[in-house]
Amino acid sequence: xxxxxxxxxxxxxxxxxxxxxxxxxYGEWFVAQTERAIEKYRMFSRDERVLVAVSGGKxxxxxxxxxxxxxxxxxxxxIALGINDPIPxxxxxxxxxxxxxDSGEWRVAKDDAPLAPRPTLYIVDIPAAxxxxxxxxxxxxxxxQGRPCAACGLTKRYVMNRLALEKGYTVLATGHNLxxxxxxxxxxxxxxxxxxxxxQAPVLPASREGLVKKVKPFCRFYERETATYALARSIDYIYxxxxxxxxxxxxxxxxxxxxxxxESPGSKLSFYLEFLRARGEGxxxxxxxxxxxxxxxxxxxxxxxxxxxxxxxxxxxxxIVE
Amino acid sequence: MRITYxxxxxETKPNITxxxxxxxxxxxxxxxxxxxxxxxxxxxxxxxxxDEVKLVAVVxxx
Numbered sequence: 172x173x174x175x176x177x178x179x180x181x182x183x184x185x186x187x188x189x190x191x192x193x194x195x196x197y198g199e200w201f202v203a204q205t206e207r208a209i210e211k212y213r214m215f216s217r218d219e220r221v222l223v224a225v226s227g228g229k230x231x232x233x234x235x236x237x238x239x240x241x242x243x244x245x246x247x248x249x250i251a252l253g254i255n256d257p258i259p260x261x262x263x264x265x266x267x268x269x270x271x272x273d274s275g276e277w278r279v280a281k282d283d284a285p286l287a288p289r290p291t292l293y294i295v296d297i298p299a300a301x302x303x304x305x306x307x308x309x310x311x312x313x314x315x316q317g318r319p320c321a322a323c324g325l326t327k328r329y330v331m332n333r334l335a336l337e338k339g340y341t342v343l344a345t346g347h348n349l350x351x352x353x354x355x356x357x358x359x360x361x362x363x364x365x366x367x368x369x370x371q372a373p374v375l376p377a378s379r380e381g382l383v384k385k386v387k388p389f390c391r392f393y394e395r396e397t398a399t400y401a402l403a404r405s406i407d408y409i410y411x412x413x414x415x416x417x418x419x420x421x422x423x424x425x426x427x428x429x430x431x432x433x434e435s436p437g438s439k440l441s442f443y444l445e446f447l448r449a450r451g452e453g454x455x456x457x458x459x460x461x462x463x464x465x466x467x468x469x470x471x472x473x474x475x476x477x478x479x480x481x482x483x484x485x486x487x488x489x490x491i492v493e
Numbered sequence: 494m495r496i497t498y499x500x501x502x503x504e505t506k507p508n509i510t511x512x513x514x515x516x517x518x519x520x521x522x523x524x525x526x527x528x529x530x531x532x533x534x535x536x537x538x539x540x541x542x543x544d545e546v547k548l549v550a551v552v553x554x555x
Contacts, residue, residue: 182533429523
């Protein structure tokens with residue numbers, strides 16, 4: 172198959188776009204589409220400082236790379252979760268993240284944009300800060316019915332928000348791709364979780380003091396597109412899945428939706444975009460109830476709980492380590 | 494012809510497209526990328542005897 176633009180051998184065929192591209196033109200297309208999403212959903216401006224949540228995986232490293240190529244002020248936050256059994260997943264993913272920063276690959280700027288300065292990588296080591304790994308705290312608190320995913324999600328959301336605020340970032344960017352978004356959308360639709368449907372969006376605004384704006388610039392990219400970009404850019408990312416991800420519902424829904432996409436190209440994209448259209452027209456507005464929030468009595472972060480936030484209740488500390 | 498996927502190796506006949514080979518392995522073409530002789534390519538490529546074929550799982554991380 173040939174590139175639509177130059178007749179070189181294509182590295183990707185996006186059937187939902189009826190578009191095949193070579194490595195060079197795919198890289199250009201991908202970065203341009205990233206900027207288009209940032210502008211379309213008014214995620215952030217060039218004056219804002221963006222903190223990218225990086226995990227060592229393809230999506231977050233590709234996002235960091237694309238933002239730097241576009242000339243945004245984008246730094247990274249890696250949260251060490253202590254997931255190293257049965258494979259050294261956390262250690263390996265931190266190594267990949269450090270390697271990305273040290274490699275200087277991100278220095279290849281787009282067009283005539285100035286070379287990005289070396290970005291800052293913040294590392295928050297959860298076991299060092301709080302005395303337990305994520306699997307250990309999940310077991311100790313009997314949270315998540317034997318799976319550490321709930322404790323992991325709670326911890327990551329808390330640390331990301333808190334560090335972004337403390338370091339003066341106005342925007343927190345995550346590498347959620349379209350497959351991530353529609354897996355959640357599918358789950359919430361199956362269960363008619365109207366409140367969740369009302370709140371699912373490419374941008375979660377900083378609705379009150381103490382909450383940083385959260386954005387998903389890759390929300391329109393298929394997972395295979397972010398993986399293709401990472402490979403084409405020679406970004407060395409962690410191929411392994413989290414050892415606790417096996418058999419989870421999200422991956423099951425992704426598999427189902429991929430089967431649908433194989434039979435009917437474009438199904439995933441239209442599922443998401445038509446949801447956003449309906450949401451934009453107010454289809455879920457009546458379910459968008461604003462929760463009463465107040466400051467956690469220990470750490471000061473916003474919470475709907477009466478005294479301490481869920482994070483402080485789980486960890487029983489309010490300290491954060493830089 | 495040998496195909497590598499998630500550190501495991503599989504044997505398949507040559508002279509079929511990568512997409513057909515992916516299906517023969519019981520995988521969904523949406524869920525993998527095709528690397529032939531170290532180069533990323535589209536799944537319509539015809540695999541030849543001697544090609545080094547690697548399928549990269551799209552889902553990773555977590």
